[in-house]
Amino acid sequence: MMNTKILPHEYSFIRKEVLNLISAYSSVNGRDVIDALQAIATEHIDALVADKPASLTALMQTMLDVKANRVTIEPALQTLKDDVVPFEQPTGKQLEKVFRKVKKLKQPEWETMDLRDDSFLGWNDPGMGRKYVVIRNESGQLQGAYGVIEPTVQKGVCAICQTIGNVSLFMAITKSGGDGTYTKSGNYICRDSNRCNRQLSQLDSLHAFFETVRAK
Numbered sequence: 001m002m003n004t005k006i007l008p009h010e011y012s013f014i015r016k017e018v019l020n021l022i023s024a025y026s027s028v029n030g031r032d033v034i035d036a037l038q039a040i041a042t043e044h045i046d047a048l049v050a051d052k053p054a055s056l057t058a059l060m061q062t063m064l065d066v067k068a069n070r071v072t073i074e075p076a077l078q079t080l081k082d083d084v085v086p087f088e089q090p091t092g093k094q095l096e097k098v099f100r101k102v103k104k105l106k107q108p109e110w111e112t113m114d115l116r117d118d119s120f121l122g123w124n125d126p127g128m129g130r131k132y133v134v135i136r137n138e139s140g141q142l143q144g145a146y147g148v149i150e151p152t153v154q155k156g157v158c159a160i161c162q163t164i165g166n167v168s169l170f171m172a173i174t175k176s177g178g179d180g181t182y183t184k185s186g187n188y189i190c191r192d193s194n195r196c197n198r199q200l201s202q203l204d205s206l207h208a209f210f211e212t213v214r215a216k
C-alpha cells in the first residue's frame with residue numbers, strides 16, 4: 001500500500017481551512033450557511049490533495065461535526081502532521097557551501113525547529129543583524145539568500161507567507177557585489193521564520209520572494 005504524504009505548506013493550508021470552519025460553528029447561525037461552509041472547506045482540501053492519506057480523510061470527517069472545537073480537533077490535526085514530509089535537514093557543511101562568502105556562518109538552532117513545519121529554512125543571527133533563508137529547488141538542491149534584517153518590528157504583511165504579523169525589513173545581500181552590496185529594495189518579512197513557515201499555505205509568494213532576493 002502506498003503511503004501518501006503531504007507537504008508542510010499543504011498542512012498549513014488544511015489546518016487553516018479546518019480552523020476557519022470550526023470557528024464558524026460557534027459564530028454562525030443557520031444550517032444552510034454551515035452546510036455551505038462545510039462544502040467549501042471540503043472542496044478546497046479536495047482540490048489541494050488528490051491522493052489523501054487516511055489521517056486526512058479522518059480529519060475531514062471530524063471537521064464536519066458541528067460540535068467540534070479547537071480542542072477536540074487537535075488530535076486529528078496531530079495525526080495528520082505525522083504524515084507531513086519534513087524539510088530534509090542539511091548538514092552544517094552543506095549550509096556553509098550555500099553561503100560560501102559568509103565567514104563564521106551561524107547555524108540554525110535545530111532544536112527550536114519542527115522541520116515538518118518548514119517549506120524553507122529561516123534563521124536569524126542577532127549578533128550580526130542578519131537573516132538567512134534556504135530552500136530546496138525542484139531538483140532538491142539547496143539555494144540560499146541572506147541579508148540584513150532591521151531590528152525594528154512592526155505590524156505588516158509578510159512577503160513570504162502573506163500574513164499580517166510582526167515583520168521587519170529584510171535587505172538582501174546580493175551575489176553580484178564582490179564584497180557584498182545591498183539590493184535597492186527590501187522586503188518586509190516575518191522576523192520569526194518558524195512562525196512564518198507555520199503560516200505559509202502556498203509556495204508562490206515564497207518563490208517570488210526568492211526571485212527578488214537572488215536577482216542579479
Ligand SMILES: [Zn+2]
Pocket residue numbers: 158159160161162163189190195196197199
Ligand atoms: Zn511570514
